[in-house]
Amino acid sequence: VLSSHPFDADTAVEPLTDGLFAATVTDRWNALGERPNGGYLVSLCLRALAGVLPFPDPLVVSAYYLRPGVVGRAEVRTEVVRIGRTMATGEARLVSGGKEIVRAVASFADLGQVSGRTLVLNEPPDLPPPHECVDPYEGRHLPGVTIADRVELRTAKPAGWAQGLPTGQPTAEFWMRFAGGRDADALALPGLVDAVAPVVLELGEIGSSTVELTVHVRARPAAGWLACRVSTRHVIDGFHEEDFEVWDSAGRLVAQSRQLALLPRGNTRGNS
Amino acid sequence: VLSSHPFDADTAVEPLTDGLFAATVTDRWNALGERPNGGYLVSLCLRALAGVLPFPDPLVVSAYYLRPGVVGRAEVRTEVVRIGRTMATGEARLVSGGKEIVRAVASFADLGQVSGRTLVLNEPPDLPPPHECVDPYEGRHLPGVTIADRVELRTAKPAGWAQGLPTGQPTAEFWMRFAGGRDADALALPGLVDAVAPVVLELGEIGSSTVELTVHVRARPAAGWLACRVSTRHVIDGFHEEDFEVWDSAGRLVAQSRQLALLPRGNTRGNS
Numbered sequence: 001v002l003s004s005h006p007f008d009a010d011t012a013v014e015p016l017t018d019g020l021f022a023a024t025v026t027d028r029w030n031a032l033g034e035r036p037n038g039g040y041l042v043s044l045c046l047r048a049l050a051g052v053l054p055f056p057d058p059l060v061v062s063a064y065y066l067r068p069g070v071v072g073r074a075e076v077r078t079e080v081v082r083i084g085r086t087m088a089t090g091e092a093r094l095v096s097g098g099k100e101i102v103r104a105v106a107s108f109a110d111l112g113q114v115s116g117r118t119l120v121l122n123e124p125p126d127l128p129p130p131h132e133c134v135d136p137y138e139g140r141h142l143p144g145v146t147i148a149d150r151v152e153l154r155t156a157k158p159a160g161w162a163q164g165l166p167t168g169q170p171t172a173e174f175w176m177r178f179a180g181g182r183d184a185d186a187l188a189l190p191g192l193v194d195a196v197a198p199v200v201l202e203l204g205e206i207g208s209s210t211v212e213l214t215v216h217v218r219a220r221p222a223a224g225w226l227a228c229r230v231s232t233r234h235v236i237d238g239f240h241e242e243d244f245e246v247w248d249s250a251g252r253l254v255a256q257s258r259q260l261a262l263l264p265r266g267n268t269r270g271n272s
Numbered sequence: 273v274l275s276s277h278p279f280d281a282d283t284a285v286e287p288l289t290d291g292l293f294a295a296t297v298t299d300r301w302n303a304l305g306e307r308p309n310g311g312y313l314v315s316l317c318l319r320a321l322a323g324v325l326p327f328p329d330p331l332v333v334s335a336y337y338l339r340p341g342v343v344g345r346a347e348v349r350t351e352v353v354r355i356g357r358t359m360a361t362g363e364a365r366l367v368s369g370g371k372e373i374v375r376a377v378a379s380f381a382d383l384g385q386v387s388g389r390t391l392v393l394n395e396p397p398d399l400p401p402p403h404e405c406v407d408p409y410e411g412r413h414l415p416g417v418t419i420a421d422r423v424e425l426r427t428a429k430p431a432g433w434a435q436g437l438p439t440g441q442p443t444a445e446f447w448m449r450f451a452g453g454r455d456a457d458a459l460a461l462p463g464l465v466d467a468v469a470p471v472v473l474e475l476g477e478i479g480s481s482t483v484e485l486t487v488h489v490r491a492r493p494a495a496g497w498l499a500c501r502v503s504t505r506h507v508i509d510g511f512h513e514e515d516f517e518v519w520d521s522a523g524r525l526v527a528q529s530r531q532l533a534l535l536p537r538g539n540t541r542g543n544s
Contacts, residue, residue: 059511060484060532062334064361064377066354081375082338087483089336089375103353103361105336105377107483116510117535119475121442170393203391211359211379212332214486216532218508234525236490238388239331241528253506256513258530260332260488263389 005182006150007191010040011047019078021048025096027071027146032197034144036069038102038210039194045092045104046187048076053088053108057186061106062214070096081105086113111186111220124247125173125227130154136174137162137197151195152179154225161201170199171231176246183223186254190215192226193244193257199230200240205263208240213259224249238263277454278422279463282312283319291350293320297368299343299418304469306416308341310374310482311466317364317376318459320348325360325380329458333378334486342368353377358385383458383492396519397445397499402426408446409434409469423467424451426497433473442471443503448518455495458526462487464498465516465529471502472512472535480512480533487529496521510535 006028013021029040042063050056074096081089087109094102127133133154140162142148155174160167176192178184184192193215198208227247232240239262246255278300285293301312314335322328346368353361359381366374399405405426412434414420427446432439448464450456456464465487470480499519504512511534518527 060336062336062377062484062486064332064334064353064379066361081336082372089338091375100354103363103377105334105375107336111509114509114511116537117507118509119507121505212334212486212488214334214484214530216484216511216513216530218506218511233393234490234528235389235391236525237383237386237390239386239488239490241488253508256506258486258488265388 005178005180007178007182007188011043013044013048013051013076015051019052019080021051021076021078023074023076025069025071025074029150030144030146032145032207036071037147037195038063038065038213039191041069041094041102042104042194042213043188043191045076045094045102046106046190048078049090049092049106049108050187052078052080053090054083055088055108055110057109057111057220058190058217059087059107059109059111060214060216061104061190062212063102063104064212065102065210067099067101069101072096111217120253122253124251125229127173127175127227128156130175130225133175134158139163147195150179151192152177153196159202166204167202170202172199173229175225176228177225184221184226186217186220189217189221189246189255193246193255194259196230198242198261200232200235200263203235207264208261211260211262213257215255215257217255219252219254221248221254222250235263238265277450277452279450279454279460283315285316285320285323285348287323291324291352293323293348293350295346295348297341297343297346301422302416302418304417304479308343309419309466310335310337310485311463313341313366313374314376314485315460315463317348317366317374318378318462320350321362321364321378321380322459324350324352325362326355327360327380327382329381329383329492330462330489331359331379331381331383332486332488333376333462334484335374335376336484337374337482339371339373341373344368383489392525394525396523397501399445399447399499400428402447402497405447406430411435419467422451423464424449425468431474438476439474442474444471445501447497448500449497456493456498458489458492461489461493461518461527465518465527466531468502470514470533471504472507475507477535479536483532483534485529485531487527489527491524491526493520493526494522507535
């Protein structure tokens with residue numbers, strides 16, 4: 001572990017007593033709205049759960065976002081729900097200033113030990129190599145969005161919304177990796193699926209608030225760039241899902257997520 | 273409410289004290305393996321949460337399956353996590369014989385009051401009218417699968433696996449409704465997305481165990497048959513997702529779910 005990398009440093013948790021951990025929500029993972037990114041908050045929960053469960057890898061996590069995240073001192077209260085032979089389940093509550101911000105339930109396993117049938121009826125994103133790609137947010141100043149300095153993105157052409165021209169197509173494919181040379185591991189994937197701007201920006205929206213995020217981690221990722229695919233197909237009464245796939249450099253699906261999110265009221269611009 | 277309908281009778285919960293509810297897991301919703309269906313267990317959790325949260329409709333629920341369900345007396349322990357202005361979140365633990373079977377977190381809202389942008393980039397299943405369809409399990413005896421008497425299905429042609437000829441294509445479209453003339457409401461939808469045989473049976477598998485199920489309820493369904501679409505695209509090391517969509521008789525998406533499930537070991541037959 002490169003303990004000096006921001007992901008490791010900023011998700012570090014200190015065990016206190018009885019499943020309680022001290023944490024610090026740093027300002028280095030702020031998203032649109034200058035609030036801590038929801039994926040980062042999940043990563044804090046998972047770091048704490050990894051400290052109380054006997055398996056190393058999150059297999060599935062569901063996070064409920066109760067209040068906006070707050071930069072500063074926080075605590076993670078964990079509970080061991082069940083420890084099985086090959087899987088263990090725990091719950092984590094991220095609390096800031098006495099208020100619960102995120103409630104997460106997660107099952108952990110040892111993804112180095114799983115085996116069984118494999119049949120994938122899907123293809124990784126078809127992207128040019130990263131060195132032939134551009135930054136999708138190129139030319140777009142994102143004030144206060146510090147997570148853009150933590151996560152590097154590459155895509156065939158810049159995002160429409162970043163150019164002031166939302167495409168009307170809420171789907172995207174791109175490369176992703178941590179800045180600073182740290183490869184993603186299984187524990188980092190649930191945070192990364194929420195690390196980019198919501199794809200509903202291509203519908204002229206200016207943001208979106210996550211209600212719930214569930215991530216399935218399907219394998220430990222190989223080193224290198226991750227190929228991602230994101231889409232929204234159903235915006236209904238202001239609510240929408242966002243589906244996210246992460247494929248590793250060996251061409252394997254390593255994570256799949258879906259979130260339910262809520263558009264801001266009366267803030268639509270562009271081609272709505 | 274038709275209190276005599278099996279869904280209402282079998283998901284009834286009796287408030288005891290401090291968020292604790294008495295429940296009875298009946299044998300009328302047994303799935304493959306003659307165990308209570310996971311969707312039915314979620315419905316019990318949701319009935320209890322509806323008793324402690326100030327909004328009527330589940331908006332999103334995530335259920336973690338810790339142990340096989342057991343027919344008989346049970347209790348549901350609820351906790352109010354947060355009550356907001358338009359949404360409230362709670363947690364429910366279904367306990368049988370002192371052991372936690374399911375842990376569920378859910379956010380409730382009033383789906384009769386939500387409004388906002390709507391844009392659907394998907395189509396309902398293209399099915400012949402129900403009266404021109406057949407029962408997908410036609411000719412297949414499913415011993416002990418009592419849920420098959422509770423939920424009626426209609427499809428253009430019988431499921432391949434039910435004819436002893438798995439198609440190799442883990443996808444299906446079909447109509448669904450409760451037997452006995454009860455229309456589905458928002459509270460019933462999270463159970464219904466798990467009420468049919470897993471579509472991996474079309475891969476020659478003989479079953480699948482749900483690890484986690486998350487359901488987004490997107491609208492209150494109109495009366496009548498529900499059109500459903502189910503698919504699995506990624507089977508990796510024995511784990512697979514199952515995606516499920518439910519569209520109502522007015523052609524609107526009313527629920528969307530994904531579950532992570534685990535294939536039985538060494539039990540594959542057919543074209544594996």
